[in-house]
Amino acid sequence: MLEHQKIFRIFQLLARLRTPLGCTKADIKEDFEVSERTVERYLSLLRNIGFHVESHRGRYRIRSLNEKRLQVEDLITFTLEEAQLIKTALENQQVKHPLQQSLMSKLYAMAEMPELTETIFDQSVSNNISLLYHAMKHKTQVVLHNYQSLNSGTVRDRLIEPIRMYRYNRYLAAWEVEDGMLKEFKTERIEKVELTETPIRYSASYGNYGVDIFGMTGxxxxxxxxxxxRRAFLLLSEEFPGAEKHLTQKNNAYLLKVPVYKWxxxxxxxxxxxxxxxIIAPDAFKTYVKNKAGAAGI
Incomplete structure (x- = not known):
């Protein structure tokens, strides 16, 4: 994994751990597609840096930073060497340096500000997202250079027709030309987006496909x-943009009535x-959740 992707992943994890209910190890494993051992390393790293990672009934959450570990004056200034390291990281996207741990500690500590954890994107990731929106607007194909797929374990170029971005631009639904099927791509795994002048050609194949607010297609x-x-309502609104239009409020309860493609x-x-x-309806979804809960011992 490239260094900028590692930094971005840590910021994503911090954002998840800063939410009111935090997240479980299973959530982290599934969202980041890593092993339980890697999850343990992430949590240990955050504790070593100075974050208070709390655990309650299997859910992990960060409330505050240990101020004794990093003083304010350590957070707001950078040495010339560290400044140069940031510049090198942004320009080359990959860097290994003895000062990296010091720099990472300050970056992680800065993520104590919630607004930073929600908006931090590496420069290259932001540029890729901008290009994808451009392609969707002009209805042209693009090439995803060196896309890293965990499912196939490959790193290769993909010619795609972008359809929709969702989950705060973390995911892209697109038609992959070579395989002739609709797929989901993580924007952080795209090394570079290359625009083409080729108009989209396969919309007839995926024109009837949709993407629900939870990222499922069908x-x-x-x-x-x-x-x-109310707590569930707030978390839904925070995690899934676009959910608001499917919600109605009655007294202190909120009713969600939303189309979904997969459970x-x-x-x-x-x-x-x-x-x-x-769960009010349908019964098939009640059965699905009951079976999953039983298998997980919930």
């Missing part, structure tokens, strides 16, 4: 109806908030 959607507590996406959300969500 041709035929099913309406799922849930009753949410996996909405199921992860429901299972992550036990006692906060009541």
């Amino acid at each position: 041709e035929k959607s099913t309406i799922a109806t849930l009753q949410l507590t 996996e996406g909405i199921g992860r959300f429901v299972l992550g908030l036990p006692g906060e969500i009541t």
Whole structure:
């Protein structure tokens, strides 16, 4: 993994751990597609830096930074060597240097500000996202250079037709020309986006496909109806942009009525908030969640 991707991943993890309910190890494993041992290393690293990583009933959360570990004057200044290291990292996207740990500590500590953890993107990632939006606007194909796929274990170029970005631009739904199928790509795994002048050609193949607010794709959607507590409502609005238009409020409860293509996406959300969500319909989704909960021992 490139250095800029590692930094971006840590900021993503900090953002997750700073949410009101935090997250479980299983959440981290699934979201970042890493082993439990890697999750343990991430949590240990954050503790060593000075973050208070708390655990309650299997959920991990960061409340504050140990101020004795990093003083304010250590956070707001950089040495000339560290400044040069930042410049080198941005220009080359890959760097190894003895001062890296010092720099990383300050960057992580700065992430104590919630707004920073929500908006920090590496320069190259931001540029890639901008190019993808340009291609979608002008309906042209693009090449994803050196895309790193964990599913196939390959790193190669992909010619795609971008369809939609979601989850704060972390994911891209696109038609891959070579394989002739709809796929999901993580923007942080794209080394470089190259625009082409070739108009999209395969919209007839995926024109009937949709992407729900949970990132699942398909041709035929099913309406799922849930009753949410205020806490669940706030987390849904925070994690899944666009959910608001599917919500109505009645007294202190919130009703979500949303089209979904697969149970996996909405199921992860429901299972992550036990006692906060009541499934009203359909029965097939109730059965899915019941079976998953039983298998997980929830």
